[in-house]
Amino acid sequence: MAEQPSMTGPISGVAGRYASALLETAAESGVAAIDQVEADLDRFDALVRESADLQRLVRSPVFSADEQLAAVTTILDRSGIGGLAANFLKLVASRRRLFAVQQMIAAYKALVAARKGVVRADVTLAALPAVQVLDDLKQALRDVAGGDVDLHVKIDPSIIGGLVVRLGSRMLDASLRNKLNSIRLAMKEVG
The missing domain is CATH 1.10.520.20 (N-terminal domain of the delta subunit of the F1F0-ATP synthase)
Structure with missing residues (x-):
């Protein structure tokens, strides 16, 4: 697609x-x-x-x-x-x-x-989740946005797990790849 x-x-x-x-x-x-x-x-x-x-x-x-x-x-x-x-x-x-x-x-x-007050949400996941998980995610994003959300899902196995969300101008990277990179950086600073 x-x-x-x-x-x-x-x-x-x-x-x-x-x-x-x-x-x-x-x-x-x-x-x-x-x-x-x-x-x-x-x-x-x-x-x-x-x-x-x-x-x-x-x-x-x-x-x-x-x-x-x-x-x-x-x-x-x-x-x-x-x-x-x-x-x-x-x-x-x-x-x-x-x-x-x-x-x-x-x-x-x-x-x-x-014009309709709909906010675009781009969500990147490592694998396609169940429909119920997508529904829950959309509802959570609606709560944050305070209105309707147009959910666009992208599958990217390189993030390993977790998700990356872009909602309007805000972005949250809760991917496993990002967490591993943070740990790797912290380990280099310690050593």
Whole structure:
């Protein structure tokens, strides 16, 4: 599974400008439009992640704006993505900005989450835990955040055990790897 781009800092650059403009446009039509755009962008993002050909189209500078627009239009028609999200994706293709479309989607999702008061929590674990453990972790993070939490789990066996949590701008490294490194450093200072 491909990892989502991180949107922990302020949203800026090309992706941020496009995402902000899209959110403003969607907001003019109401909350349902914001959610529909997010769902359509998620579907398009999944299509990109699943198709090597679509990834090439998005990332390669050899395709002209007309070629990108024609391909994106066909993909949108076949996948049933329409409305504001389709118009947005066609605009991005026509301006030769497809290389940043996945960052734009991530930025849009981050802006929508912030608008709804949802805090992103990135949790790194050594192995995938049971569903109940994830539910308990999400509830504990909700209590700390004081609201809804969008939990993103990453598996990294190199942390050996424990967990690393990033909640907004706060980070807690309670991994076994970190504790072992602390012990190793303490032992060097003693010896």
